[in-house]
Amino acid sequence: MKPFLRSRMQSFRHAFRGWFYVLRTQRNAWIHSAIATIVFIVGLWLELPLRDWAIIILTAAVVFAAEFMNTAIEVVIDLASPDEHPLAKIGKDVGAAAVLVAAFAAILIGLLILGPPLWLKLISLFTV
Numbered sequence: 001m002k003p004f005l006r007s008r009m010q011s012f013r014h015a016f017r018g019w020f021y022v023l024r025t026q027r028n029a030w031i032h033s034a035i036a037t038i039v040f041i042v043g044l045w046l047e048l049p050l051r052d053w054a055i056i057i058l059t060a061a062v063v064f065a066a067e068f069m070n071t072a073i074e075v076v077i078d079l080a081s082p083d084e085h086p087l088a089k090i091g092k093d094v095g096a097a098a099v100l101v102a103a104f105a106a107i108l109i110g111l112l113i114l115g116p117p118l119w120l121k122l123i124s125l126f127t128v
Helices: 002-025 027-046 050-080 086-126
Strands: none
Touching: 002 027, 002 050, 027 050, 027 086, 050 086
16 A cells, blocks of 8 residues: 555656646746736636636636647657757647637636626725
8 A cells, every 4th residue: 555655646746846847937827827827816806606606617628628738749849859840840839829828718708707797896995
């Protein structure tokens, strides 16, 4: 049982090392983190129902997963093709497009979930 637990702990260490690498090296990961934090704070303020929280958490996870995969693709391409190559560029561009699609979807989902209750709350704050 000990070797199993040790290997699981090692797996978590590798995963967190990758997570911190992305946060250290990718500016867009910081942008995603800042926006996710704002969305979570607004969601708490609006007292969103659990189903909305599930969708928001899943959406944020998809954006971060796309950013992590894009970073992995870029690093592997740089390793495999240190010189500029048209196919390497396409691979990097497609990885970046995946992040863009996830981010646009997250914006739309955020507007759909947060928009109506935020609008009502703001109206109630500014009308006396």
